[in-house]
Amino acid sequence: MSTETSPRPDTATRQTAPQEQDPVNQMPPLRKAVPLAVQHLLAMFVGNAAPPLIVATAIGMAAGEVTLMVQLAMIVSGVTTVLQTIGVGPVGSRLPVMQGTSFAFLAVAIPIAEEFGIAAVFGGAFIAGFAQIFFGTTLRWISPLFPPLVCGIIILIIGIKLMPTAVEYAGGGAPAQDAGDFGSLHYYGIAALVVAVTVICNQYGRGLISVAAVLIGLISGYVVAAAFGMVSFEAVAEADWFFVPQPMHFGLDFTSGAIIAITVLALASSMESIGDLTAVARTGVGRAPKARELSGGVVADGVGTSLGALFGAMPNTTFSQNTGVIALSGVVSRFVVALAGGILVLAGFIPKIAALFNTVPYAVLGGSVLVMFSMVASAGIQVMAAELVNRRSLLTLAVSLGLGIGFSFAPEEATASFHPDIALLLTTGIVPAMLSAVALNALLPACAPEET
16 A cells, blocks of 8 residues: 555655745745845836826926826836736736836827827827737737847837937926026036946946946936935925825827827837746746746736726836846745835825925936936847848848838928828837838748848
8 A cells, every 4th residue: 555655745746846946936034025125126116207207297297297197107017016926817927027117108108198188198008908918818829920020120219219308308308498508518417427327337336236227326316416406305395195096087088099009019018028028037937938927927018008097107018127136136036026016006105205206307317218218229129139130131120210210200291291190100100110010021031041
């Protein structure tokens, strides 16, 4: 009897051991988990707050509404992070992935908000979230349309299109234009300081200093700006200590051009999320991500984007910078990242924290986002670099860049004869670039080996 039953415990041990030993499913003690969660927050906090701050200030929102948009971004990003890491049914990769507000959507959100109002941005995002959910559930069939070459082109265009906004902020932004000293050297000097500190910390710093380089650069510029009397804490003093946001505060407006433009970006963002999920799995766990993890991760992106639209938050995506925190700490517990999401939610219910970001001078923010926008463009080059080895790929890149950049910076008269919705899609630059990249990638014949 003993010889018949003895293999069973061994088999059970062999079957359960991988699950028990899987570092993704282990929770460190709180004394270790809390500092690790704070590290994740430091790595993404500025990148999460900057997009709503940029959109709100670009369209001239009042200080209270700017604070509210940053506050909502924190809450929705925290909730989506918990969904992504803990998972609910088919939603969530159950990997240690931090969610945050996406910079990619700024390229279309600002012109849409300026022309149709902020409600059109949230209406488009609400529909785009469902497109992402559909994309996640049908990933195996749709993903061939978006190989690294196509995704890299889209990401590169996004970064290029955002750079003028960063330079405008570095020159002082709207307040400086109103004051008549836009482009003054002291604004550019502060922005240059932020860039310099960020680069030095990232390249020469160790541990958390390198990971939180953007935050350290922003704080350095903020301190110098405050010393010169460029910081006002009036918005912080007026903000409440606690506030529960109400859904539909900014409303939803469904404009066809906005829906199409934001949906295109959402699909591109989903492909970027797949790359982040892959990086986390390979860096942290040493394996390729499972199909279930990729699908659940993209679905979580979509749920976060639609949920955010209802509450007035910009679309959500995975944050690649938090992969560096995992590599730095060696801890890949999804519960640590979920804890970071929970802290982010709690912080979002304190408007004074969000209001503090509203005190950041434009020049400081400009230096910070210049680095981040440039990194977006660099990431696009990195994504498609492996495929730029033949004339076919180079031609696809050339035509897509020509259409994307050309329409982005063309005068309004160039698209005056088109329907307003079509003109909006063209001037985003991203839509014509993506359509040409997808079409050329699908239609151009593969190069023979001697043509590479």
